Amino acid sequence: xxxxxxxxxxxxxxxxxxxxxxxxxxxxxxxxxxxxxxxxxxxxxxxxxxxxxxxxxxxxxxxxxxxxxxxxxxxxxxxxxxxxxxxxxxxxxxxxxxxxxxxxxxxxxxxxxxxxxxxxxxxxxxxxxxxxxxxxxxxxxxxxxxxxxx
Amino acid sequence: xxxxxxxxxxxxxxxxxxxxxxxxxxxxxxxxxxxxxxxxxxxxxxxxxxxxxxxxxxxxxxxxxxxxxxxxxxxxxxxxxxxxxxxxxxxxxxxxxxxxxxxxxxxxxxxxxxxxxxxxxxxxxxxxxxxxxxxxxxxxxxxxxxxxxxxxxxxxxxxxxxxxxxxxxxxxxxxxxxxxxxxxxxxxxxxxxxxxxxxxxxxxxxxxxxxxxxxxxxxxxxxxxxxxxxxxxxxxxxxxxxxxxxxxxxxxxxxxxxxxxxxxxxxxxxxxxxxxxxxxxxxxxxxxxxxxxxxxxxxxxxxxxxxxxxxxxxxxxxxxxxxxxxxxxxxxxxxxxxxxxxxxxxxxxxxxxxxxxxxxxxxxxxxxxxxxxxxxxxxxxxxxxxxxxxxxxxxxxxxxxxxxxxxxxxxxxxxxxxxxxxxxxxxxxxxxxxxxxxxxxxxxxxxxxxxxxxxxxxxxxxxxxxxxxxxxxxxxxxxxxxxxxxxxxxxxxxxxxxxxxxxxxxxxxxxxxxxxxxxxxxxxxxxxxxxxxxxxxxxxxxxxxxxxxxxxxxxxxxxxxxxx
Numbered sequence: 001x002x003x004x005x006x007x008x009x010x011x012x013x014x015x016x017x018x019x020x021x022x023x024x025x026x027x028x029x030x031x032x033x034x035x036x037x038x039x040x041x042x043x044x045x046x047x048x049x050x051x052x053x054x055x056x057x058x059x060x061x062x063x064x065x066x067x068x069x070x071x072x073x074x075x076x077x078x079x080x081x082x083x084x085x086x087x088x089x090x091x092x093x094x095x096x097x098x099x100x101x102x103x104x105x106x107x108x109x110x111x112x113x114x115x116x117x118x119x120x121x122x123x124x125x126x127x128x129x130x131x132x133x134x135x136x137x138x139x140x141x142x143x144x145x146x147x148x149x150x
Numbered sequence: 151x152x153x154x155x156x157x158x159x160x161x162x163x164x165x166x167x168x169x170x171x172x173x174x175x176x177x178x179x180x181x182x183x184x185x186x187x188x189x190x191x192x193x194x195x196x197x198x199x200x201x202x203x204x205x206x207x208x209x210x211x212x213x214x215x216x217x218x219x220x221x222x223x224x225x226x227x228x229x230x231x232x233x234x235x236x237x238x239x240x241x242x243x244x245x246x247x248x249x250x251x252x253x254x255x256x257x258x259x260x261x262x263x264x265x266x267x268x269x270x271x272x273x274x275x276x277x278x279x280x281x282x283x284x285x286x287x288x289x290x291x292x293x294x295x296x297x298x299x300x301x302x303x304x305x306x307x308x309x310x311x312x313x314x315x316x317x318x319x320x321x322x323x324x325x326x327x328x329x330x331x332x333x334x335x336x337x338x339x340x341x342x343x344x345x346x347x348x349x350x351x352x353x354x355x356x357x358x359x360x361x362x363x364x365x366x367x368x369x370x371x372x373x374x375x376x377x378x379x380x381x382x383x384x385x386x387x388x389x390x391x392x393x394x395x396x397x398x399x400x401x402x403x404x405x406x407x408x409x410x411x412x413x414x415x416x417x418x419x420x421x422x423x424x425x426x427x428x429x430x431x432x433x434x435x436x437x438x439x440x441x442x443x444x445x446x447x448x449x450x451x452x453x454x455x456x457x458x459x460x461x462x463x464x465x466x467x468x469x470x471x472x473x474x475x476x477x478x479x480x481x482x483x484x485x486x487x488x489x490x491x492x493x494x495x496x497x498x499x500x501x502x503x504x505x506x507x508x509x510x511x512x513x514x515x516x517x518x519x520x521x522x523x524x525x526x527x528x529x530x531x532x533x534x535x536x537x538x539x540x541x542x543x544x545x546x547x548x549x550x551x552x553x554x555x556x557x558x559x560x561x562x563x564x565x566x567x568x569x570x571x572x573x574x575x576x577x578x579x580x581x582x583x584x585x586x587x588x589x590x591x592x593x594x595x596x597x598x599x600x601x602x603x604x605x606x607x608x609x610x611x612x613x614x615x616x617x618x619x620x621x622x623x624x625x626x627x628x629x630x631x632x633x634x635x636x637x638x639x640x641x642x643x644x645x646x647x648x649x650x651x652x653x654x655x656x657x658x659x660x661x662x663x664x665x666x667x668x669x670x671x672x673x674x675x676x677x678x679x680x681x682x683x684x685x686x687x688x689x690x691x692x693x694x695x696x697x698x699x700x701x702x703x704x705x706x707x708x709x710x711x712x713x714x
Contacts, residue, residue: 057404058625061390067362067402120648142626144391145614 029095034088034124037095041086047126047136052085054125054137063117063143070100071110072127072135082109084128091121119143184250184505190282195495196485197375199287200426201280203324204297204452205474205572207331208307208315210516212269212503213574213589215475217457218542219257220711222644225622227434232456232471243459254477254500255457261537261577268504271476273318274516275501277509279479280322287483291375296327297452298385298430299474301343302334303572305588306523311339314519316347321512326350326370330386330393330430330453334594337398352383352428354413355406365401368413371420377486379424380417382410382446386430386453392629394595396680405435405625407443414445423489426450433471434624440464447491448482453629455541455571459498468494475574477501527585532695534582536703539575540590543619543644544711545634547703548573548590552687553636555694556673560600560684563659564608564638566674569615569631582701587691591675596686598675606666609655612640617648632709638664639708646713658708 055069072082081104087097100111109127120143126136223233234242236258245251253263254270284292300319301312312335326349332340344351344366354368369382387405390398410427417425427446429436432453440449441464448468457473461482468491472480478498485493520527538548545553549567556565573590576582603611611633618628632642641654655664664670675687695701 055408059388059391059628061395061402061404140626142617142621144618144628145611 028091028093028118029089031090031122033095034090034122037086037088038126042126042128042134045132045134047134049135049137051135052125052127052137054087054123054139056123056139056141058140059142059144060117063119065114066117066141067112067114068097068123069110069112070125071108074109074129076102076104076107076109078104079130081130082127083130085109085111086126087115088124088126089115089117089121090124091119092117097123117141117143184502186278186282186506189499189502189505190279190286192283192481192483192497193495194287195483196493197291198377198379198424198484198486199283199292199374200448200450200470200480200482200484201283201292201294202297202450202470202472202480202482203276203294203300203476204450204472205299205455206271206273206296206315206476207299207474207572207589208302208304208312208592209271209475209574209589210273210304210306210314210318210520212272212275212501213475214264214269214577215271215477216257216260216264216537216539216541216575217255217473220543221456222543222620222714223434224620224644225624227437227624231458231462232433232454245459250502251459251500254502255459257539257542260539260575264575264577267502270503271501272503272508273322273476274508274513275503275506276476276479277322277512278506279499279501281509283481288375293372293374293379293381293426294322294324295381295426295428295450296324297428297450297472298327298329299331299452299572300327300329302331302594303589303592305527305585305592306520308588308592308594309523310519311335312343314516316343317519318512318515320348321515324349325372326352326381326383326428328352328383328385328428328430330389331593333385333389333398333401334393335397336594337401340398350383352381353385354382354410355387355404356385357402359400359402362402368409369417371417371422377423377484378421379426380414380420380422381426381428382413382417384410384427384429384431386432386629387435388628392678394678394680397594405431405439407439410439411443411445414443418445424448424484424486424491432624432627432629433469434627436469437462437464438624440467440469448484450480457498461494461496466491468496470496472498474572527583527588529584530581531584531587531692532582532699532701534576534578534580534701534703536578536701537575538582538701538703540573541571541575541631543569543631544642544709545632545707548576549634550636550704551695551701552590552691553634555691556598556675556687557636559690559693560598560673561671562600562637562673563657563671564603564673565636566611566672567634567636568676569619569633570676571631582695584688584692587688587695591687591691593676595676595678595682596688597677597682597684598673598687598690599677599682599684600671600673602669603672604666605655605664605668605670608638608664608670608672609652609666612642612652612655613649616642616644616646616651620644620646620651621648635708639710641710641712643713644711653712654710656708
């Protein structure tokens with residue numbers, strides 16, 4: 001595990017833990033591995049859609065440093081706020097990308113970092129709210145050898 | 151809004167006019183005496199005129215440019231314009247076979263029609279048309295917008311680091327541009343040129359890689375004919391993937407759709423009556439974007455080199471496609487009132503070089519820029535017995551010359567040549583000059599490498615590039631046509647999924663299947679990797695042609711398209 005390289009200055013305070021992992025030669029994770037991680041965290045509870053916005057490029061310019069931003073709609077009050085956002089990648093050797101923890105003092109549940117992607121894969125983000133409800137979204141990032149433009 | 155029927159009629163005015171009385175192919179042109187007046191004829195409408203050029207690829211002088219015979223659409227784009235070619239295209243737009251517009255817009259009977267109708271394009275002819283429209287309409291009602299892929303891919307632009315084309319374009323007085331291949335001049339040169347331009351290079355989707363700061367202005371407001379027009383620039387979103395990122399290492403691209411939506415809203419907030427996206431996305435991406443980003447009135451498209459005689463509408467958005475190599479300019483007259491497009495009239499204006507009087511000032515500037523390279527440009531390398539062309543999803547006859555040249559000159563077993571959409575055509579019996587080869591190869595990363603690749607790697611490359619073209623979601627398409635291959639045949643199913651499109655890879659020398667674990671000697675060019683070694687591709691092709699003297703295009707393709 002290596003620590004993440006950069007986060008936006010604004011969101012750095014809200015970031016308590018993050019993980020970025022890739023080791024060559026390891027087996028790739030898959031959708032089932034992400035499912036297993038989610039089950040460990042939340043059991044059989046099903047996430048809803050909406051509220052969470054994941055901003056990743058459709059095609060990575062550089063698989064070594066792929067920008068990722070995540071933002072969750074929330075008033076961020078004591079009663080109603082975002083507690084955590086976990087980000088997973090289903091095609092890296094280890095599925096965990098980052099975990100962000102928030103408090104109402106954050107004011108806004110938003111974070112940005114960069115991740116390393118071994119290949120084309122889905123990025124899954126899941127947010128847990130103060131009342132225990134879950135929201136999830138998924139986006140594919142293509143990692144290509146490129147060339148042959150227009 | 152204009153009805154569908156009016157839309158078709160407006161768009162077809164040009165083709166109907168030129169198609170004329172249905173004379174047989176070949177004779178129509180001579181009998182019709184197509185004139186500059188015919189080409190310019192347009193019933194003005196409304197209060198503002200947009201003039202659109204795209205993908206000129208630094209072609210200062212007229213060229214032959216055959217449109218594709220195969221240009222497949224996938225996903226929602228299947229069977230939809232611009233993915234309609236040949237006779238189907240003529241039928242759709244009711245263009246007579248053998249007419250000037252049939253010649254300009256399709257590959258049907260290209261070689262014989264080309265002899266009748268002559269070369270197309272030339273910035274001196276374009277200048278004449280633009281000046282005439284501005285004179286008729288009034289300068290204060292016209293906005294000339296250039297979608298980019300303007301500064302590169304001719305020999306003189308390569309030698310002058312684009313100064314020739316920049317000087318010539320400045321004479322046309324564009325109001326704004328956006329870009330793609332321009333970036334292959336390197337960040338420093340692009341910055342140097344943009345500082346000198348009397349108009350802005352707009353790109354909302356380019357950011358600095360560290361803090362996402364803007365590199366170029368995202369948009370500009372113009373006032374023409376009393377209409378406030380916001381023009382937003384969208385550079386090619388996958389420049390850093392399709393072209394060498396090391397040439398502009400601090401710039402990140404991408405679609406940045408959310409930011410585009412914000413740009414539209416800000417522009418409206420500033421009082422824009424009309425919002426225009428000057429886009430290098432490519433047609434299918436623009437089509438999808440038009441359905442997702444709200445509030446864009448007109449998208450001026452480019453990149454995919456499509457020429458369409460009528461706008462395509464997506465909701466309230468008009469998409470204009472103007473072709474490549476300077477063959478066309480689009481004129482779009484708009485009636486904008488109460489912050490809405492109340493009506494429009496459009497014409498895809500063909501630049502028939504034999505019919506249009508060259509503008510003297512531009513002709514002199516072009517001659518001055520070409521003079522120092524005259525001997526190189528004219529040098530005859532060989533002759534072709536048949537039609538040579540590149541444009542199309544799969545290997546063209548001009549690509550065969552490139553892939554054969556690499557096999558022979560670089561002593562390779564397999565060769566790879568990029569599926570760029572630029573590069574002109576040559577007619578049967580024509581001398582092949584150095585300029586013809588340079589027009590299909592002039593770029594800043596021309597090294598022809600020689601290396602070994604395992605069969606499994608070759609398969610991975612074909613699959614990856616296949617997915618760049620045929621991914622059913624245009625937002626995941628990386629641009630260009632399929633890579634061209636020498637020494638190897640294969641089958642491809644465009645409607646397959648990534649990793650499953652390419653089959654029957656065959657080593658042509660022996661007829662044996664490609665062995666995944668065997669090393670093959672591979673030559674190729676236009677690698678996006680820094681430090682690629684090898685002679686420039688134009689030297690490789692020149693050497694091959696000089697030795698071979700005469701090219702006879704093959705009838706059979708080693709690429710089989712399946713699953714259609």
